[in-house]
Amino acid sequence: MKTTRTPLILAIGVLAAGISSANGQNLISNASFEDPPLPTPNTYVFELPTDWNQNLDANSLPIIFNGTIPGWPSPEQGNQLLDIGNSSGNSAGVNQTFTVTVPGTYDLTWYDNAEIGEPHTYSVSLGGTTVDFTNGVGSTTWTEHELSVVLSGSATLTFDPILGGVDTLLDNVQLQPAQASVPDGAGTFGLLNLALGGMAVLARRLRRHH
Numbered sequence: 001m002k003t004t005r006t007p008l009i010l011a012i013g014v015l016a017a018g019i020s021s022a023n024g025q026n027l028i029s030n031a032s033f034e035d036p037p038l039p040t041p042n043t044y045v046f047e048l049p050t051d052w053n054q055n056l057d058a059n060s061l062p063i064i065f066n067g068t069i070p071g072w073p074s075p076e077q078g079n080q081l082l083d084i085g086n087s088s089g090n091s092a093g094v095n096q097t098f099t100v101t102v103p104g105t106y107d108l109t110w111y112d113n114a115e116i117g118e119p120h121t122y123s124v125s126l127g128g129t130t131v132d133f134t135n136g137v138g139s140t141t142w143t144e145h146e147l148s149v150v151l152s153g154s155a156t157l158t159f160d161p162i163l164g165g166v167d168t169l170l171d172n173v174q175l176q177p178a179q180a181s182v183p184d185g186a187g188t189f190g191l192l193n194l195a196l197g198g199m200a201v202l203a204r205r206l207r208r209h210h
Contacts, residue, residue: 027098027106027175028157032078038066041079048094049082055093055160060085062092065169076111076142076171084168086120086161093122093160098175103152105178110145111171114138119165125158126175127151132162142171148178 029051036050046061048054054061063083068074075081085092100106114120114136121134127149136143157175161168 025176027100028096028173029098031173032075032171033064033080033082034078036064038064038080041067042069043067044069044083052094052096055091055095055158057160058085058091058093059088060090060092062094063167071115073113073116073138073140073142073169076113078171081113081169081171084122084159084161084170086122086163086165086167088163090167091161093158095156095158097154097156099154100151102177104150105148106151106175107178108147108149108157108173108175110173111142112136112145113142113169113171115166116140120168121162121164122168123158123160123162125156125160127155134162134164136168138166138169 030049033049033052036047038045044063044065046063048061049064062085065072065075065081065083066079082094083092084094108124108126110124112120112122112133115138118138120136120138121132123130123132124145124147125131126147129147129149131147133145157173159168159170
């Protein structure tokens, strides 16, 4: 029995890994700015989050917030958020470079905010596409944004403050293959059933062989 079950179990494990990969994995590291973790809640520190770099035009470090600061929203995800500044003396844009192994269309989603009741402005650049956001007003509710870009090979995601208003807050950055390229539930289960059928045939042949 071991001879017939082992290859079947291994094949199912490989298939599951393939399905997980197809369903998409975030290409952005430390996407919610949880690292380095601040040991004390409701505090902040001027520091680059792990896996993120400081923009060339930045003249100060970004701020990592932990928990809730009076007058500012709580993190959208996890315990921490990032403040990339906004004024001439507090421009603290960040970027992250990554590798796309499967060329295609990718969906970037992220959340932005600012001091409650105040406007903020910044730009987002990805794969040669740059979009400015100039009409946001900080509130207790975060605003989700989405940008679809065709990517391949090495690419860089950049968040850069634009002069005007107060500091921009960011959280929960996600970059995954566009939904159109990801198998839906029926397609995924169809692939699984097909593979299981093939494994069953293999198991029967192995039983006859032994």
